[in-house]
Amino acid sequence: MFPNAPLYPGPPMQRGGHMPGVRKKGIAFCVMMMLNVVIFLLIGLAWNVRRSQSGRQRVRVPSRRFWRPDVASQSFWNKEQQHLDFLHNPVFAAALAATPPGELPDWLNDTGPPDPCEPDYRVPTQILDYNVLPRLFQDFLLHMRCRRYPLLIDPPRVCEATPFLLLAVKSLTPHFDRRQAIRETWGRAGVVANRTVAVVFLLGSTFGGDHFPDLRGLLRQEARIHKDVLLWRYRDTFFNLTLKDVLFLEWFGRRCPHARYVLKGDDDVLVNTPRVLDFLENVSESRTKDLFVGDVISDAAPHRDKKLKYFIPESVFVGRYPPYAGGGGYLLSGDLALRLSEASRRVVLYPIDDVYTGMCLQKLGLAPQGHRGFRTFDIEDRDRDRPCIYRNLMLVHSRTPQEMLAIWPWVRDPELDCQ
Incomplete structure (x- = not known):
């Protein structure tokens, strides 16, 4: 059947007669089919003629005029x-x-x-x-092509139990209080709702030249105690958050390739882990492979205002951004994380990490899916102190360590009536 053919009968034909329009269309259709067959035979003949005497097919490289753009x-x-x-x-x-x-x-x-x-x-x-660009932006541009950085701290057993959900949290060396608050609330590793959950914190190195104190000793002690810190030797700045993502994906492929799902988030977000697990339990098998959900931004373009944190000059980038999920946090399948790692090798590093992830998704022919449970631009002020609001959210940005510790009991309280 033709997909656009009407499903209702047309007007009756006269006895012994015919419909001239239908006959003309039928003749035209037959001519087109015969023409396609002739073209197919000619292509096949040309294909066979180009085989060498040994029977092996030769590939002809296109001419320079065919493939080379001049500008x-x-x-x-x-x-x-x-x-x-x-x-x-x-x-x-x-x-x-x-x-x-x-x-x-x-x-x-x-x-x-x-x-x-x-x-x-x-x-x-x-x-x-x-x-005239910011110094750290200049540093990013000078080293934009480099993706090889030593891994200084690498906990070997984070994924030993093959987590159903891996929480990958982007942090900064001085943020000890944020990491500890996460460990005591939404990032508690172990079995949650009968599912194995693991957490790992992603850090680059901080240097005195960027006005950071030397906290390497404290960080190593923290890593020995909790065994959940990943540390690379690269300059940990806002513009290098993209590099952190790429290095994590490479690590994930080596150390944790069998994790079913990954939640990537900043260390100032609050995640309702039980709500995330409940959502994942209801994801169909067919949808799992390409799962990528978050707070989606569409039809965005670079900011040209030099005073803004996300300023990108035309000398660096022109064009519009693909759809992307706000970098505060998003959820994806482990299978897609592996493919994103491969796709990232085909995309030049970009100084805004969430936009870059959208570019890598685009390379795979995918786009993030929006979900109202992700609030990377926060919720209404009037709702910030309402316990039941957090019950239905999966992620909200941003919250201080003190706020995380205060809100978490609301999320876990079995007697809280939110009807």
């Missing part, structure tokens, strides 16, 4: 992404390998230092307003 983007990130897209496109990569370096466009030869972890000397000259 690169003027924005640094976009240009780097263009280059990465070429490297990961099998057709273009074959053509690239077959083309002598002298015949390539200049921007395809412009790849920066051979070691991606050396400061990129191109950045100050290709980003015209580089000198």
Whole structure:
């Protein structure tokens, strides 16, 4: 049947007669089908002619005119992404390998230092307003291509029991009080609602040059006691939160690939862990593979106001952002976390972590799904002290350690009547 054919009968035909319009359409349809068959036979003939005498098929590299764009983007990130897209496109990569370096466009030869972890000397000259950008933004741009950083603290047994839910919390070395409040409330590891829950805190290194005290001794003691701290040797700044995500995904693939679900969150969010587990119990098997839910932002664009924390100049990026979930916290399947790790290798690091995750999802042909249980932009002021509000939420941002400790008993109180 044709999908658009009407399901009701048309007007009756006259006895012994016919409908001229239907006959013409039938003839046209037959002609189109015959034409398609002829084209198919010609393609097949050309395919066979191109086989070598040994019977092995030869692949013809497209001509340079066919595959090579002559102009690169003027924005640094976009240009780097263009280059990465070429490297990961099998057709273009074959053509690239077959083309002598002298015949390539200049921007395809412009790849920066051979070691991606050396400061990129191109950045100050290709980003015209580089000198007026914030110092930490400059640092990100200089080291944007580097993804190799030593793992200084790596608890080996976090995922030993194969968690149903892994809570991955982005934290900063001085935030001892936040981590402890999480351990005593929503991040308590063990068996919750008959499901195994594990928690791990994600940290980079802090340095005196960024006006942080030397807390390495205290952090190592904390890690020995709780065995839930991951620490990498890279500069832990706002602009490097994306790097933290990428390093975590790589760690996840090595250490915790069988975890069923992952909740990524900041250390100032409150998570209703029992509510999250209840939600996951009702997720269908078919939906699990691509599960990614959070507080979704759509049709957003870079902020051009230099006074804003999320400022991105046109010299760095042009275009609109794909849909993304607010970085305060989101929930995804372990299967998708593994695929995001692979996709991240095909996306140039971007200085805003939640936008970057949306870019990686887009590479996979996916988009995050919004859920009203995630409130990364907080709730109404009048509702902040209402216990029953938190019963129906999965995540709310932001809360202090003291607020977490005060609210958590409301979430767990079996006698609280929220009818």
